[in-house]
Amino acid sequence: MTVSATEKALILAEALPYIRRFNDKTIVIKYGGNAMTDDKLKEDFAKDVVLLKLVGLNPVVVHGGGPQINDMLERVGKHGEFIQGMRVTDQETMDVVEMVLGGQVNKEIVSLINQHGGKAVGLTGKDGHFIRAHKLFLKGEGEGEQIDIGRVGEIDVIDPALVSLLDSQDFIPVIAPIGVGSDGEAYNINADLVAGKLAETLSAEKLVLMTNTPGVLDKNGKLLTGLTAESVEALFADGTIHGGMLPKISSALDAAKNGVNSVHIIDGRVSHALLLEILTDAGVGTMIRAK
Numbered sequence: 001m002t003v004s005a006t007e008k009a010l011i012l013a014e015a016l017p018y019i020r021r022f023n024d025k026t027i028v029i030k031y032g033g034n035a036m037t038d039d040k041l042k043e044d045f046a047k048d049v050v051l052l053k054l055v056g057l058n059p060v061v062v063h064g065g066g067p068q069i070n071d072m073l074e075r076v077g078k079h080g081e082f083i084q085g086m087r088v089t090d091q092e093t094m095d096v097v098e099m100v101l102g103g104q105v106n107k108e109i110v111s112l113i114n115q116h117g118g119k120a121v122g123l124t125g126k127d128g129h130f131i132r133a134h135k136l137f138l139k140g141e142g143e144g145e146q147i148d149i150g151r152v153g154e155i156d157v158i159d160p161a162l163v164s165l166l167d168s169q170d171f172i173p174v175i176a177p178i179g180v181g182s183d184g185e186a187y188n189i190n191a192d193l194v195a196g197k198l199a200e201t202l203s204a205e206k207l208v209l210m211t212n213t214p215g216v217l218d219k220n221g222k223l224l225t226g227l228t229a230e231s232v233e234a235l236f237a238d239g240t241i242h243g244g245m246l247p248k249i250s251s252a253l254d255a256a257k258n259g260v261n262s263v264h265i266i267d268g269r270v271s272h273a274l275l276l277e278i279l280t281d282a283g284v285g286t287m288i289r290a291k
């Protein structure tokens with residue numbers, strides 16, 4: 001597709017009201033491991049984050065890395081297992097999670113953003129103990145039944161001070177979803193849950209969850225452009241929403257109910273999906289509302 005000079009100018013002009021509206025507002029961006037598949041997309045993502053910062057927004061990145069953890073587990077002869085969208089995390093798996101999320105994936109995103117002119121700083125919840133967590137037990141089928149999935153954490157509290165401090169000095173925080181327990185032990189936390197809770201804690205204007213589907217799909221694979229707490233219930237009950245989409249929707253709904261103005265699930269495989277969602281009229285994906 002070739003775009004004429006006039007069309008380019010019109011597209012740039014379209015961004016103005018959004019740039020004004022979102023000036024100095026915090027936007028929490030969850031960058032899912034499934035959206036990090038190719039190098040060009042990763043570059044585009046990093047450029048988008050830098051552009052958002054330079055035009056006056058405060059982007060905060062929370063990343064996943066589920067497929068990258070799976071790859072590393074395979075290399076050490078282990079197979080990733082999930083229950084209700086959460087990884088079963090024994091101690092050996094936790095070591096891999098810390099290495100891949102806190103190391104490899106986090107550093108790659110930080111370095112891409114910095115190469116494109118941003119000032120990104122990588123963090124895990126262990127830094128300044130800013131993401132406090134305790135062990136999560138999943139609910140089983142039977143009355144009062146609990147499922148133990150190892151070193152998976154449930155967030156107690158996120159201390160916003162560190163992220164706010166970085167923001168105020170024009171740094172871009174890039175956060176790996178690892179929490180810390182009362183005696184310093186690490187917990188693996190689903191990245192969607194960290195992003196949602198962080199958006200609430202920071203009173204973010206927007207939460208954008210970037211994944212590998214066009215948004216939330218119905219039974220026939222058709223995109224649902226808007227969802228509310230009520231309409232989601234039936235989709236949970238009949239299994240239309242399953243697997244990794246479960247924590248994503250729960251987190252999106254909690255954020256929408258707790259003061260985050262707009263919450264979107266978008267297709268991170270679309271080049272510059274972030275700019276399209278935030279700075280143009282062409283909102284993509286599914287918008288989640290409390291009511």
Ligand SMILES: Nc1ncnc2c1ncn2[C@@H]1O[C@H](COP(=O)(O)OP(=O)(O)O)[C@@H](O)[C@H]1O
Pocket residue numbers: 031032033034035064065066192210211212213215216217218240241242243244245246248
């Ligand atoms: N109703 C649904 N609509 C879209 N995707 C769904 C739905 N239910 C389950 N999914 C699954 O959720 C996945 C996205 O979650 P996940 O694999 O955790 O991605 P991410 O790494 O981006 O967090 C999709 O690839 C799809 O397989």
Ligand SMILES: CC(=O)N[C@@H](CCC(=O)OP(=O)(O)O)C(=O)O
Pocket residue numbers: 031032033034063064065066067069085086087097152153177188189190191192244
């Ligand atoms: C408890 C739990 O499931 N933690 C996730 C953390 C990474 C993540 O959420 O990555 P995506 O966003 O790419 O799925 C995991 O171990 O895969």
